[in-house]
Amino acid sequence: MKGWSGRLLRVDLSKEKCIVEEYPADLATRFVGGRGFAVKLLWDELPPGTDPLGPENLLVIAAGPLTGYAIPSSGKLVVASKSPLTGGYGDGNVGTRAAVQLRRCGLDAVVIRGRAEKPSYLLVEGDRAEIRDAGDLWGVDAFKAEDRLLEEHGRDTGVLLIGPSGENQVRFATVVSQRGRAGGRPGMGAVMGSKNLKAVVFKGDKEPEAADPKRLRELGREAYRVITEKENYGFWRRQGTMATIEWCQENSTLPTYNFREGVFDEADAISGSTMERMVIKQRGCPNCNMICGNIIQDHEGLESELDYENVAMLGSNIGIGDLKKVAVLNRVCDELGLDTISAGNTLGFAIEAAEKGLLDIDVAWGDYEGAKRLLIDIAYRRGDAGRLLSLGVREAAERLGGGASDFAIHVKGLECSAYDCHLCPGMALSFGTSPIGAHHKDAWVISWEISSGRRAEYIPEKADKVIEFQRIRGGMFECLVTCRFPWIELGFELDWYPRFLEAATGVSMSLDELLTLGDRVYALIRAFWVREYGGEWSRRMDYPPRRWFEEPLTKGPLKGAHLELEGYDKLLQAYYDKRGWDERGIPTRETFRRLGLESEVRQLERFVELH
Amino acid sequence: MRVKVLVFGELSIHLGWSLDLELEEAATIRSLLKLLSDRAGKSIKMDDGVTVLVNGSNISLLKGLETELRDGDLVVLLPPLSGG
Numbered sequence A: 001m002k003g004w005s006g007r008l009l010r011v012d013l014s015k016e017k018c019i020v021e022e023y024p025a026d027l028a029t030r031f032v033g034g035r036g037f038a039v040k041l042l043w044d045e046l047p048p049g050t051d052p053l054g055p056e057n058l059l060v061i062a063a064g065p066l067t068g069y070a071i072p073s074s075g076k077l078v079v080a081s082k083s084p085l086t087g088g089y090g091d092g093n094v095g096t097r098a099a100v101q102l103r104r105c106g107l108d109a110v111v112i113r114g115r116a117e118k119p120s121y122l123l124v125e126g127d128r129a130e131i132r133d134a135g136d137l138w139g140v141d142a143f144k145a146e147d148r149l150l151e152e153h154g155r156d157t158g159v160l161l162i163g164p165s166g167e168n169q170v171r172f173a174t175v176v177s178q179r180g181r182a183g184g185r186p187g188m189g190a191v192m193g194s195k196n197l198k199a200v201v202f203k204g205d206k207e208p209e210a211a212d213p214k215r216l217r218e219l220g221r222e223a224y225r226v227i228t229e230k231e232n233y234g235f236w237r238r239q240g241t242m243a244t245i246e247w248c249q250e251n252s253t254l255p256t257y258n259f260r261e262g263v264f265d266e267a268d269a270i271s272g273s274t275m276e277r278m279v280i281k282q283r284g285c286p287n288c289n290m291i292c293g294n295i296i297q298d299h300e301g302l303e304s305e306l307d308y309e310n311v312a313m314l315g316s317n318i319g320i321g322d323l324k325k326v327a328v329l330n331r332v333c334d335e336l337g338l339d340t341i342s343a344g345n346t347l348g349f350a351i352e353a354a355e356k357g358l359l360d361i362d363v364a365w366g367d368y369e370g371a372k373r374l375l376i377d378i379a380y381r382r383g384d385a386g387r388l389l390s391l392g393v394r395e396a397a398e399r400l401g402g403g404a405s406d407f408a409i410h411v412k413g414l415e416c417s418a419y420d421c422h423l424c425p426g427m428a429l430s431f432g433t434s435p436i437g438a439h440h441k442d443a444w445v446i447s448w449e450i451s452s453g454r455r456a457e458y459i460p461e462k463a464d465k466v467i468e469f470q471r472i473r474g475g476m477f478e479c480l481v482t483c484r485f486p487w488i489e490l491g492f493e494l495d496w497y498p499r500f501l502e503a504a505t506g507v508s509m510s511l512d513e514l515l516t517l518g519d520r521v522y523a524l525i526r527a528f529w530v531r532e533y534g535g536e537w538s539r540r541m542d543y544p545p546r547r548w549f550e551e552p553l554t555k556g557p558l559k560g561a562h563l564e565l566e567g568y569d570k571l572l573q574a575y576y577d578k579r580g581w582d583e584r585g586i587p588t589r590e591t592f593r594r595l596g597l598e599s600e601v602r603q604l605e606r607f608v609e610l611h
Numbered sequence B: 001m002r003v004k005v006l007v008f009g010e011l012s013i014h015l016g017w018s019l020d021l022e023l024e025e026a027a028t029i030r031s032l033l034k035l036l037s038d039r040a041g042k043s044i045k046m047d048d049g050v051t052v053l054v055n056g057s058n059i060s061l062l063k064g065l066e067t068e069l070r071d072g073d074l075v076v077l078l079p080p081l082s083g084g
Helices: A025-031 A035-045 A097-104 A142-153 A188-194 A213-228 A233-250 A272-276 A308-314 A323-336 A340-355 A368-380 A383-389 A393-400 A425-433 A446-451 A460-480 A485-490 A496-505 A511-536 A565-579 A589-594 A598-606 B011-015 B029-040
Strands: A007-012 A017-022 A059-062 A076-082 A089-095 A109-113 A120-125 A128-133 A158-161 A175-177 A181-183 A197-203 A279-283 A293-297 A303-306 B002-007 B018-022 B051-054 B074-078
Touching: A007 A128, A017 A128, A025 A035, A025 A511, A035 A059, A035 A076, A035 A089, A035 A109, A035 A460, A035 A511, A035 A598, A059 A188, A076 A097, A076 A188, A089 A097, A089 A175, A089 A188, A089 A511, A097 A158, A097 A197, A109 A120, A109 A197, A142 A158, A142 A197, A142 A323, A175 A188, A188 A197, A213 A485, A213 A496, A233 A272, A233 A293, A233 A308, A233 A485, A233 B011, A233 B074, A279 A303, A293 A323, A303 A323, A308 A323, A308 A340, A323 A340, A323 A368, A340 A368, A340 A383, A340 A393, A368 A383, A383 A393, A425 A446, A425 A460, A425 A565, A446 A460, A460 A485, A460 A496, A460 A511, A460 A565, A496 A511, A511 A565, A511 A589, A511 A598, A589 A598, B002 B011, B002 B029, B011 B029, B029 B051, B029 B074
Parallel strands: A007 A109, A120 A197, B002 B074
Antiparallel strands: A007 A017, A059 A076, A059 A109, A076 A089, A089 A181, A120 A128, A158 A175, A158 A197, A175 A181, A279 A293, A293 A303, B002 B018, B051 B074
């Protein structure tokens, strides 16, 4: 095999065993890598009903056949497991040197099961792996712990690690790297914590062998040049994703006061333009010339790397209109290893619950000090509120009662990311059908939807667009594992990717086959959810929060706007029809067959009848 | 009449963030975009995915490019954003 290494590392922390094995060739040809590998491995090897925080859960770290080469934005990997937050399939994507170093170890993936007897970390050096004592790293924040590991093993090693919130198994703790890169929103960090695994360190020495290395290098050089010449490159380098703050404000989609409103009075103070005046540094992932990490000095004088999602969720969503203070909250989340999106969403939920007299905490809208205190309580699961909120909003709301579920803004248990959808049914569908729960990564259709001028309509084209984006963003890019930003932000053409793939692997896959891969992966992820939820699965799992239907906006130019349930029903049905899924949102037998998943899903019929 | 134009994204590099413009009485979005295109030195077209809002409403919900402008209107030009 070329491009793919053909090897993965299996680690059993309970038995203290590490073995490199060759995986079957058809894993690569059918699932390519990254998310594809992750869902296939989890489907085959994880017994349904496994406790996500128990030793039998599997943590999968997976790169793809393009990861690590000198081509645009290839320094990314996927972390996946059964989610302790949602109970379904969970994954995330991290831009990190660890992606490059994993591949330089001659590996494409790592599968970790069991639980170490005491705090440990995994050191992977070439084809050897060793479980090491992490006693003096446990309890240390993610920035300091990584510094220590880099000091010990070398500054160019790749590290994936957890902060104290992962150690404490906060349900939305993530896997982090390089001071602010993070992934695995649905609690992949908690899974690591439950395994007593503080970190995974990768240190390799040989680039994966490509089928046509000369052609791959040429393509890479040309691609980097093409990217810098794209019209939007200059502006992108100025604000990165933060330009979205002003855009959302103008379109009434900026999450404000726990997604109650879509406009925020102090949006200017947390905008990309404001940030531009404060940027002191920029940082990017390995092999990337998009450099989307904009760093400012926060209210405590420390560096904080800002992105749209962090700032909206920890800013407008909780009423804080001061970018330097939002930056502190962002950095604290990064140090503690907490997902910033779920953290901001959970804080919004908490403040609203307190306002309604359901939760006894002293935190109000715009209360920076209170928010910071509560974040830290959540990370350490301290106090009644800290412990409750560390479970995520769905569970917290159920335990609180009193109608709290009405303002728990999530889908499938994963807190919504930063797009208020009172008048964006397409984006609401996107949240509803994202494979890990509410997340914008897979089908960010909101810009297309609003530019079209038909944002208030429930037309089947919106379902088509969601699927189109899911195939590209959540399918192809998550399996190659390279970043989608050059394409989606600058218009870097998709047909580069089959060319990269052929040069790397010698295998010719058309763009259409790479997008069909997306369909295959989505169907298998859906099968995973259905197998876990069994009789409790229903199409209601694919619905966005009730708030967007029943509590119209009260501010701004879209005052009075809300989603229509009948309209959403139709959109969802159009989505299912297009995908070949039945009215319950389960792929039909014919769809599984068409996607080559017949053997995988044979056992699914023990859990649910297929149509 | 006077209108205020806010420009976001890449166009702001050519036009600046905020413009206060004096326009002829019968100005429409079409004539405004022509004026801005000339100023920016590049054509600003709807099919590039630029969103135009007048007082918060997308022009497709008004009269599209023929939407008439009135004294004191706020026009916002937004790029087709994709990030996050």
